[in-house]
Amino acid sequence: MRFIVALVVCLVSTTASAQDLRRDSSDAAAVIDRGLAFLARDALAWKAEHNCASCHHAALVVWSLREAKLRGHAVDEPVLAEMTKWISEAGEGKSGLPRPKEVPRALNTKPLYYTLALQTDPRPDDVTQAAVKLLLQTLKSDQTEDGSWAAWPETRPPIFGDSNESMTTLATLALVPAAAAGDESAKAARDKAVEWLTTTKTDDDPQSIALRLVLWRRLGRPVAESAPLVQRIKERQNADGGWSQAQHMASDAWATGQALYALAHAEIKAEDPAVARGRAFLIQTQREDGSWPMTSRPTKPGGEGSKSLIPITGGGSAWGVLGLVCSQ
Numbered sequence: 001m002r003f004i005v006a007l008v009v010c011l012v013s014t015t016a017s018a019q020d021l022r023r024d025s026s027d028a029a030a031v032i033d034r035g036l037a038f039l040a041r042d043a044l045a046w047k048a049e050h051n052c053a054s055c056h057h058a059a060l061v062v063w064s065l066r067e068a069k070l071r072g073h074a075v076d077e078p079v080l081a082e083m084t085k086w087i088s089e090a091g092e093g094k095s096g097l098p099r100p101k102e103v104p105r106a107l108n109t110k111p112l113y114y115t116l117a118l119q120t121d122p123r124p125d126d127v128t129q130a131a132v133k134l135l136l137q138t139l140k141s142d143q144t145e146d147g148s149w150a151a152w153p154e155t156r157p158p159i160f161g162d163s164n165e166s167m168t169t170l171a172t173l174a175l176v177p178a179a180a181a182g183d184e185s186a187k188a189a190r191d192k193a194v195e196w197l198t199t200t201k202t203d204d205d206p207q208s209i210a211l212r213l214v215l216w217r218r219l220g221r222p223v224a225e226s227a228p229l230v231q232r233i234k235e236r237q238n239a240d241g242g243w244s245q246a247q248h249m250a251s252d253a254w255a256t257g258q259a260l261y262a263l264a265h266a267e268i269k270a271e272d273p274a275v276a277r278g279r280a281f282l283i284q285t286q287r288e289d290g291s292w293p294m295t296s297r298p299t300k301p302g303g304e305g306s307k308s309l310i311p312i313t314g315g316g317s318a319w320g321v322l323g324l325v326c327s328q
Helices: 002-050 055-070 077-088 110-118 126-142 164-180 184-199 206-219 223-235 253-265 273-285 310-326
Strands: none
Touching: 002 055, 002 077, 002 273, 002 310, 055 077, 055 110, 055 310, 077 110, 077 126, 110 126, 110 164, 126 164, 126 184, 164 184, 164 206, 184 206, 206 223, 206 253, 223 253, 253 273, 253 310, 273 310
8 A cells, every 4th residue: 555655656746747847947947038038138229329339238049049059049130140240259358457466367258158159159250260360369368377367456347356266267168169170379378277277276166067067068078076166056946946047146147057068068957956946037027027136246345346236137137037047
């Protein structure tokens, strides 16, 4: 009798689980569609008002739209083409802002994000290829002697921030395709960066851990090196199913999307409890306009965030979409 009861419970649980997964897929598809529509509208609005090709309203938009398209989602093709052209024609990606005295070679962030966005196109045209080559020249010139890239110490995270590890990991990710294609200077810069990453104690920033997991998987490094990163990401998941950018912050789309994106690279499936709860968090917290609520972090500890939430909302929503489309 006990066996029969246990069998029934097991069957009911399995059925419920299957139903939950089907419901998640249906709900997620609608959420992704709304998110993609928001990103397209938001990017055009930003361009019209600021005419500034930015990391949050150009690069991350191209990145998320392209990844979604590659996975079968319908995207706004004219917007994708316009944003791709915009960042392809933005030049070498150097910032005119003076560097802090203590970090004279602080990196330019645009080459990181622009390159990562443009590299998502499996069939780039000549303009895009030339743009990536130019951006990588800036990226390589920013690398410091020890192999890392130096972050700006008083810039607003998470797009910028003061984590050399996060910025070095992003830069290395941008170098991976060129190095694999035989670019010897890109290969040398990549290898030098990997050596720095493997010999320097991690800052344990959630973004650093997530990005390192993505990098390790793309480099094909041993699973034994990825497993602790997967575990660290999972143990940081909050009770609401989401992840936080930093300690004492609430869960948000940036950190949650990034965690799901990283776990997907580690081949953690959608039915994994951590992934399922993370997806549920994004599905439940999306706003009607397709964006996700975000909080701006201060430049300095104890300071105030930006008065405009437009940039972080755009960037966070892009990561929300990336997390959902890649964890399906």
